[in-house]
Amino acid sequence: MLHARRPPSVYSQDDPLSFALRPPDAETELERRARLKREADSKRISDIIDEQLKADKRIFEKSKQDVRLLLLGQAESGKSTLQKQFQLMYSPDTLDQERASWRTVVYFNIARSVKRILDTLESHGDSFDDETPDGSYDSVASKHTLEAHIHQDPADGSSAHQYPSPVVTESQRQIATLRLRLSPLVAAECTLADKLSGGIRVSGSGKGGVYVRDGWQSRSTARNSRSRVASPPNYSLPSSLTDGLNGLNVAEAVEEVGRILDASNEDVKALWRSDVVQKMIKRRRLRLEEWAEFFLSDIDRVAAKDYVPSTDDILHARIQTMGVSEHLFEVPLHGKSVIWHLYDVGGARGQRHSWVPYFDEANAIIFVAPISAFDQYLDEDPRTNRIDDSLQLFTSICSNQLLKNIHLVLFLNKTDVLQNKLANGVRVSKYITSFGNRPNDYETVVNYFRAHFLQVHRKNNEKKRVLYSHLTSVVDIKTTRSIIANVRDSIFRDYLKSAALV
Numbered sequence: 471m472l473h474a475r476r477p478p479s480v481y482s483q484d485d486p487l488s489f490a491l492r493p494p495d496a497e498t499e500l501e502r503r504a505r506l507k508r509e510a511d512s513k514r515i516s517d518i519i520d521e522q523l524k525a526d527k528r529i530f531e532k533s534k535q536d537v538r539l540l541l542l543g544q545a546e547s548g549k550s551t552l553q554k555q556f557q558l559m560y561s562p563d564t565l566d567q568e569r570a571s572w573r574t575v576v577y578f579n580i581a582r583s584v585k586r587i588l589d590t591l592e593s594h595g596d597s598f599d600d601e602t603p604d605g606s607y608d609s610v611a612s613k614h615t616l617e618a619h620i621h622q623d624p625a626d627g628s629s630a631h632q633y634p635s636p637v638v639t640e641s642q643r644q645i646a647t648l649r650l651r652l653s654p655l656v657a658a659e660c661t662l663a664d665k666l667s668g669g670i671r672v673s674g675s676g677k678g679g680v681y682v683r684d685g686w687q688s689r690s691t692a693r694n695s696r697s698r699v700a701s702p703p704n705y706s707l708p709s710s711l712t713d714g715l716n717g718l719n720v721a722e723a724v725e726e727v728g729r730i731l732d733a734s735n736e737d738v739k740a741l742w743r744s745d746v747v748q749k750m751i752k753r754r755r756l757r758l759e760e761w762a763e764f765f766l767s768d769i770d771r772v773a774a775k776d777y778v779p780s781t782d783d784i785l786h787a788r789i790q791t792m793g794v795s796e797h798l799f800e801v802p803l804h805g806k807s808v809i810w811h812l813y814d815v816g817g818a819r820g821q822r823h824s825w826v827p828y829f830d831e832a833n834a835i836i837f838v839a840p841i842s843a844f845d846q847y848l849d850e851d852p853r854t855n856r857i858d859d860s861l862q863l864f865t866s867i868c869s870n871q872l873l874k875n876i877h878l879v880l881f882l883n884k885t886d887v888l889q890n891k892l893a894n895g896v897r898v899s900k901y902i903t904s905f906g907n908r909p910n911d912y913e914t915v916v917n918y919f920r921a922h923f924l925q926v927h928r929k930n931n932e933k934k935r936v937l938y939s940h941l942t943s944v945v946d947i948k949t950t951r952s953i954i955a956n957v958r959d960s961i962f963r964d965y966l967k968s969a970a971l972v
């Protein structure tokens with residue numbers, strides 16, 4: 471075999487690239503130095519690019535080890551509240567930084583609740599006949615059979631009935647006066663909604679809720695000024711105060727609403743404590759959300775001049791999520807830290823399409839179902855019972871092929887609200903026919919609903935995956951903290967197995 475001898479040159483004679491890089495035959499010393507410098511510069515740049523590529527690859531490899539947790543469930547189920555609890559546990563500083571911006575939401579929640587109370591009173595002619603025998607409203611309440619998923623008209627007793635009274639009573643006169651005096655606060659509701667949403671209106675937002683996207687906090691941060699202008703001495707607020715709200719920036723508008731609330735404090739209290747409102751609540755003619763009662767019952771504190779939202783206030787404040795918002799946390803594991811991506815989604819029907827792109831990469835889901843909602847109907851579709859909707863949604867999550875191998879956790883939430891409803895005599899069988907004659911106590915009701923969710927899971931579980939279920943009240947810091955620790959450990963166990971780290 472012939473072995474051709476190569477010329478003793480570093481530049482191959484045949485390789486076109488080497489040929490191109492070959493120094494010119496007649497190179498001066500100056501040209502040689504310039505060429506070497508050029509080559510050194512190119513190599514330096516090339517090395518930097520290589521390093522960058524390696525770093526990107528390392529980040530990519532590392533991000534493959536991140537945990538991606540989806541919080542799913544219908545609107546108002548408690549997903550964002552749970553996200554706040556994660557934040558409180560793993561990134562409390564960021565919650566502190568946002569604290570001031572929650573004042574806008576709390577004021578908005580109060581203004582909206584006052585408006586709802588006044589609207590309901592108006593539809594009843596500002597009076598309420600308490601003499602109607604107990605249970606008479608329930609004769610029109612529709613019933614639901616969970617197994618059959620039958621949707622009927624809710625007619626839940628909240629529809630408007632006129633109680634015409636030829637004589638204006640003292641109580642009606644009082645309400646009419648309060649309505650007038652509270653008009654600046656009611657008018658402020660619209661402005662706050664606009665400031666919070668950045669002017670975005672979402673159709674089908676039910677009770678007229680406000681949707682916010684990720685990062686709304688920076689838009690609505692208001693200075694918590696301690697040197698605010700003193701409140702007007704009485705309640706006769708000039709209409710220019712509210713007319714001008716729209717022209718103010720967010721911080722100024724919130725300060726202005728703070729002044730209005732401070733001045734209206736006694737009127738809000740009088741309305742909230744009035745016999746007619748309390749009777750309507752007791753007889754379920756007026757149904758306020760959890761957060762409305764929470765803030766109205768503590769109006770002296772919230773309406774105070776130097777009000778700063780407490781952590782409890784932040785957990786109770788209500789604002790609807792739009793789309794999907796991602797929150798990053800460093801969660802410790804065996805002395806190292808793992809990045810958790812928490813995806814908090816909008817749960818209303820019109821928002822659910824935005825969840826799907828996150829299914830592929832997710833490691834775990836917490837499905838949040840509010841079991842207190844047996845007597846409520848969807849804002850988006852008033853014919854659908856909310857527990858029924860939760861069960862349908864859970865069915866589609868359990869049966870989704872993309873989610874077959876995902877760690878699945880179920881939170882049966884709002885147990886405190888359920889307890890209150892049952893203690894106040896609300897009977898499950900009025901809304902859910904299949905509940906039948908079972909005792910209307912907490913234990914029985916919880917077991918009944920839990921059994922329905924477990925059944926959905928069992929029927930859609932070819933892969934024999936475990937379902938971790940918890941009874942929760944995610945506004946409660948202490949219990950939620952220990953449940954989150956429990957969920958974290960169970961997710962990590964699966965995570966370590968799949969990462970083959972044990």
Ligand SMILES: Nc1nc2c(ncn2[C@@H]2O[C@H](COP(=O)(O)OP(=O)(O)OP(=O)(O)O)[C@@H](O)[C@H]2O)c(=O)[nH]1
Binds near residue numbers: 545815943
């Ligand atoms: N009392 C009580 N209130 C709760 C509980 N969980 C959530 N809430 C309240 O219910 C309201 C709705 O909760 P969110 O966390 O905003 O609901 P969500 O699931 O994020 O709703 P969307 O963003 O519309 O999908 C808030 O005012 C919460 O404070 C609970 O367990 N008990």
Ligand SMILES: [Mg+2]
Binds near residue numbers: 549550551815817
């Ligand atoms: Mg939310």
